[in-house]
Amino acid sequence: MTTALKKYHKLEGMGLWSGGVEDQRREVVVSFGDATLVIMDSRSMHVLSHWSLAAIERLNPGQRPALFSPDGEASEVLELDEDLLIDALKELHAALAPPRSLLDRLRLPIMAGLSLVVLGLGAVLLPPALVDHTASVVPMAKRTEIADRVLADLVQSGAAQCQSGLGTSALGVLQRRLFDTPVRLVIMRGLPLETPRIQHFPGRLFVMDARLLDQAENVDALAGALVIAGVRAGADDPLRPFLRHAGVMTTFRLLTSGELRRGAVRGYALSLFNTPPDLPEPEALQTRLDRLGLSLRAFAENARPLDPAAAQIAESLRLDGDTPPDPARGALLNDGQWVSLLNICDG
Secondary structure, eight states: HHHHHHHHTTTTEEEEEESTTTSSOOOEEEEESSSSEEEETTTTTOEEEEEEEEGOOOOOOSSSSSESSSSOOSEEEEEEHHHHHHHHHHHHHHHHHOOOOOOHHHHHHHHHHHHHHHHHHHHHHHHHHHHHHHHHOOOOOHHHHHHHHHHHHHHHHTOOOOOOOHHHHHHHHHHHHHHHHHEEEEEEEEOHHHHHOOOEETTEEEEETTTTHOOOOOHHHHHHHHHHHHHHHHHHHHHHHHHHHHHHHHHHHHHSSSSOOOTTTTHHHHHHTTTTOOOHHHHHHHHHHHHHTTHHHHHHHSSSSTHHHHHHHHHSSTTTTTOOOOOOGGGSSSSHHHHHHHTGGGO
């Protein structure tokens, strides 16, 4: 501090001064004294004001000419354009400022550290909350649009939807027998999967690998695999895994504007198909089979080749004393419908 005061002691220069922002400016001589700035009229050398160097504040940092005030409120304004005077005020103000406490010196790194912690927690906690909230408000129409994009993406990967007049009709009959609410059941051939399976997507879309038709010994076996897929679908909203795949920005855009970027669905269906499915809750599956009047034993025997989870689930089901299916229930499909469904990809 002493060095700076000695360096600029008795330094003088010209400037413009006014008693306030609205007052007319007058030419003045600026003189640096002992911890004060003396402002004098350039003609009469009459002292107009004394400013404490430690209290002077610049009103327009980075701009020229530089404007200064003794209290930061522009009760008086000094305009300087000489670099030597401007640099002197800056250096003396810094030298005369009270020493910063340890807390003041640590405040910036502490705040930076806290900001990083908040951002880190936000990265961990915000996306799940964002996903859950978005999934709770997305309407069925938008979910159906996502389903359409999923099918289009699977077609681009080389798959094709199987359709035929009688086969599609039989598929509709089976769908209505197995599901309480309307669903969209699609059979596709050419899916690039190592293991054929049924997967549920947003919009109540169920996509089934056509190879399961070749593996099903009867309609009850295929029904068992579809029931497993339905129970899995009821365990969690299928929109959540899609949003996690799409990312935070896509999820936020969907929440705020209802729009999806063009490539949001790309690769999602195949990645989900190749992710090992969760094991359905055995009790929920048993309740569902009972409601449909399907034999647990028949499920355990027939569905195993179509769904790897069936073998594990069967061990948990109450097979002892299994009640045979009610003859009054009738077959899920008659022989003609079953044959039509098996040939749906030939149409």
